[in-house]
Amino acid sequence: MLRLIGTRLATSVITLFLAAFFVFFAVQALPGDVAEQLLGQNATEEAVATMREQLGLDANVWVRFAEWLGGAVTGDFGTSLVSGESVSGTLWTAFSHTLLIAVPAIVVGIGLSLVLGVWAGSRRGTSTDSGISIIALVAMSIPEFVVATVLILLLAIIAPIFPAVVLGGPGASLSELLPAIVLPAITLVIAMAAYIIRAMRSSTIDGLATEYATTAELKGLTRRRVLWRHVAPSAILPVLPVISINVAWLLGGVVVVESVFNYPGLGKLMIDSVSTRDLPILQAIAVLSALVYVSVNLIADLLALAADPRQRTLHSSQRRSRSSKEATA
Amino acid sequence: MTTSTVAAVRGLRVSYDAGDQRVTVAEDIDFELTRGRTLGLVGESGSGKSTVARTLLGHLRDGSRIDAGTVTVFEDDVFALAPAPLRQLRGGTVALVAQNAGHALTPSMRIGAQLRETLDAHGLPSGDDRLIELLDLVRLPSPDALIDRYPHELSGGQQQRVAIAMAVSTDPKILVLDEPTTALDVITQAAVLALVNELRERLGMAVLIVSHDLGVVSAVADDVLVMRLGREVEHGPTQEVLNRPREEYTRQLIAAAPRVHGVDIIGREDPDADVVVRCRDVDIRYPRAPRLAVSGFDVEILRGETVAVVGESGSGKSTVASALAGLADVERGEAALWSSDGTRHDLLGAAARRPVDVRRSVQLIFQNADLALNPRRTVGDAIARPLKVFGRASRAETPAVVDRLLTEVGLGPEFARRVPAQLSGGQRQRVGIARALAAEPTLLIADEITTALDVSVQAEVLALLDHLRESRGLSCLFISHDLAVVRSVADRIVVMKDGRIVESAPTAVLFEEPRHPYTRSLLEAVIEPGHTELPGSDADHRTTTLDPDAPLIDIGNGHRVRDDEGALTTR
Numbered sequence: 083m084l085r086l087i088g089t090r091l092a093t094s095v096i097t098l099f100l101a102a103f104f105v106f107f108a109v110q111a112l113p114g115d116v117a118e119q120l121l122g123q124n125a126t127e128e129a130v131a132t133m134r135e136q137l138g139l140d141a142n143v144w145v146r147f148a149e150w151l152g153g154a155v156t157g158d159f160g161t162s163l164v165s166g167e168s169v170s171g172t173l174w175t176a177f178s179h180t181l182l183i184a185v186p187a188i189v190v191g192i193g194l195s196l197v198l199g200v201w202a203g204s205r206r207g208t209s210t211d212s213g214i215s216i217i218a219l220v221a222m223s224i225p226e227f228v229v230a231t232v233l234i235l236l237l238a239i240i241a242p243i244f245p246a247v248v249l250g251g252p253g254a255s256l257s258e259l260l261p262a263i264v265l266p267a268i269t270l271v272i273a274m275a276a277y278i279i280r281a282m283r284s285s286t287i288d289g290l291a292t293e294y295a296t297t298a299e300l301k302g303l304t305r306r307r308v309l310w311r312h313v314a315p316s317a318i319l320p321v322l323p324v325i326s327i328n329v330a331w332l333l334g335g336v337v338v339v340e341s342v343f344n345y346p347g348l349g350k351l352m353i354d355s356v357s358t359r360d361l362p363i364l365q366a367i368a369v370l371s372a373l374v375y376v377s378v379n380l381i382a383d384l385l386a387l388a389a390d391p392r393q394r395t396l397h398s399s400q401r402r403s404r405s406s407k408e409a410t411a
Numbered sequence: 412m413t414t415s416t417v418a419a420v421r422g423l424r425v426s427y428d429a430g431d432q433r434v435t436v437a438e439d440i441d442f443e444l445t446r447g448r449t450l451g452l453v454g455e456s457g458s459g460k461s462t463v464a465r466t467l468l469g470h471l472r473d474g475s476r477i478d479a480g481t482v483t484v485f486e487d488d489v490f491a492l493a494p495a496p497l498r499q500l501r502g503g504t505v506a507l508v509a510q511n512a513g514h515a516l517t518p519s520m521r522i523g524a525q526l527r528e529t530l531d532a533h534g535l536p537s538g539d540d541r542l543i544e545l546l547d548l549v550r551l552p553s554p555d556a557l558i559d560r561y562p563h564e565l566s567g568g569q570q571q572r573v574a575i576a577m578a579v580s581t582d583p584k585i586l587v588l589d590e591p592t593t594a595l596d597v598i599t600q601a602a603v604l605a606l607v608n609e610l611r612e613r614l615g616m617a618v619l620i621v622s623h624d625l626g627v628v629s630a631v632a633d634d635v636l637v638m639r640l641g642r643e644v645e646h647g648p649t650q651e652v653l654n655r656p657r658e659e660y661t662r663q664l665i666a667a668a669p670r671v672h673g674v675d676i677i678g679r680e681d682p683d684a685d686v687v688v689r690c691r692d693v694d695i696r697y698p699r700a701p702r703l704a705v706s707g708f709d710v711e712i713l714r715g716e717t718v719a720v721v722g723e724s725g726s727g728k729s730t731v732a733s734a735l736a737g738l739a740d741v742e743r744g745e746a747a748l749w750s751s752d753g754t755r756h757d758l759l760g761a762a763a764r765r766p767v768d769v770r771r772s773v774q775l776i777f778q779n780a781d782l783a784l785n786p787r788r789t790v791g792d793a794i795a796r797p798l799k800v801f802g803r804a805s806r807a808e809t810p811a812v813v814d815r816l817l818t819e820v821g822l823g824p825e826f827a828r829r830v831p832a833q834l835s836g837g838q839r840q841r842v843g844i845a846r847a848l849a850a851e852p853t854l855l856i857a858d859e860i861t862t863a864l865d866v867s868v869q870a871e872v873l874a875l876l877d878h879l880r881e882s883r884g885l886s887c888l889f890i891s892h893d894l895a896v897v898r899s900v901a902d903r904i905v906v907m908k909d910g911r912i913v914e915s916a917p918t919a920v921l922f923e924e925p926r927h928p929y930t931r932s933l934l935e936a937v938i939e940p941g942h943t944e945l946p947g948s949d950a951d952h953r954t955t956t957l958d959p960d961a962p963l964i965d966i967g968n969g970h971r972v973r974d975d976e977g978a979l980t981t982r
Contacts (some may be wrong), residue, residue: 106572123822210505241527292514293509293510293511293514293515293516294514294515294516294517294518296470296509296515297507297509297515297516297517297574298517299470299501300465300468300470300500300501300502300507301502301506301528301529301532301577302498302499302500302503302529302530302532302533303498303528303529304498304532307528307532311517311520311528312517312519312520315520316517316518316519389519390518390519391518391519391561391563392561392563396728
């Protein structure tokens, strides 16, 4: 069990390292380097060379990778080319703003979707089920910028309850941001709920068809208890990867939603940095996204271990049955 | 209804929706359950026996409904009950033990929690002491530790005992057992059935046992109801039905049941035949497993000979099969195959690294034909594949060869265009055999190929295999947990336990003079039609322990026995 967690942690670290490696060298491979961008197209060769020397860009690429990686591990991603401020400071402000809309969206979104999914699955074929399924399907097919726009129209313009956009920019205080997080959070919940609801619904249907669910029902248990105590814990297993992908997508900065609401989060920072070609910030965002994806997947795996006692002990026999299945195929 | 009658099923008809028509699963079923007596419901798959049994708990599969008739438990019409009394009936008055406890216990809940919730649901005391008492009742070892275990940490027999403990925990008046021992080995089966009998007497229950196995029914049931395609074929006292069957179908069922006693053994020793496979001292270990899965395995298979490897689950018999097929790595030892021209090939190492000709010479048939065939490919494609891979037929000849192979396994050319979903279990297994034959193998490895089949189909598949062995001079390694099945097909039998060979002998010798205590307890535990009593219920205590250093000793006649305690001294 401990060894298993250890292995998963080690692979996560390697994944992160590889992500950092590819990000760094992809940026190196781009035409033009930081010095050229800073000085513009009309700069002389000498000026560029001097700038490179100042920035330490003339050193060997591996040495620079090692220095950048060393800085990144301690949270130092250098300074922004545009604002001249530290990258990590800017990044952290934007990320904490994203967290401010993402965390409530995740908590409410996952909780609600799981309950709705189980509910729909347990009433398969009824109007409750078709209602939930149709709404989920519709929510899935409408792009989130449309959802966001409709929400602004309804709740900010027709009934001016929440602010439509954030005017404060990156320096906005918490009290300025709080009323503004509601609409983006609702948009995110709508965007991700559909996938989780559908996955949980079909997983619940499969769970209710198992022999252990029938046995539990024929023990004289109430349907509610069969559903929540016997079916749901195992039914959530196949849904965990769907949840983790959605969560990672949310935390990685939801570019479109943040743009619509002019919300100063990670996605907005990324768009701004792309348009100003602020490479140090882009590198840092890429590494942060990788970190988020890796950690969320790690958490999902650990949750799967917690939810399924078989995974804790049966690793060797699973391998065995898999290999015999492969042989069969 | 007399006073001792606890349940009555009258004129029952059940049907379900299939597209726009209704399919009848059971029709005109009548029976009564009486306190302290056991009724056996016998039939092959698709006979509707489980459906009928589960109506006693007011349960129907989705889409099914009762068209006619009633199910009465005590005074109540089960299907007219309101939800609350129905829940009291389920698990309270009528309890169910399902076929495969491995699937019937919730994987995410501890044993103790599952037992406790049954008691709680029926308002009974559910303290730890009561749970321990229940686990004691079904003779599970160290119950206090078991409470905290998860189902997957128990063996199949232990899981079935937990399921029985859960069913009897509420002192039900009626116990419904749906194929309770199908997933168990013979020794555990004897112990579980003895336990059910004992509990029936002690708790005064009425028992309904559903089984495809006439032996099981013969040994535990007072009355038997034979079903076929949803209808009653014959109903009466067990001994009368089994000894003097009135219906042709019952006679066929009895004839198809595999037996250990009173069947001729085809003794066809041909000492001059050349050796096809020889294994010496083979050790097999699964990657990073602390224990060897198989240790010191020895076998010699002659041309045209069938050698059976028998043992319970976990004995390593299937591991031997996968190692010879190149699907498991051999850690130590020798294994060799001789082709007809006398060349020796190594049978060690993974299939992917073997020369094509060796791969072709060893073919495996799997237990579960549904999983072994690609559901999206036609039968013809499946059989044509080895023909192409091993270059046994040109593109133009392929369809003709496929047709010939299909005819040879008794199916006929028209099957080539079907997909596996359109075939029955027995037909799929025949396709599996045809696919193996397409490679023109020297050695056929059959891994539990009849376990998933009905007895009558099993008998046909075994006959086919025997015919092929003769007509093609095939050697066969036949893996099975069932001594009765093995008896009719094997020339020699190897008995395995805990990864080691305990005894190996020609079939007749093994059945007449079993020497190892484990072989003897296996033989004694077999139940077959005509048995009126269960083999000794002390199967629990009769555990055979193996001495890790004991050698296999040759006692002549090709009979070898492992020198464990009691193997060579007593008889």
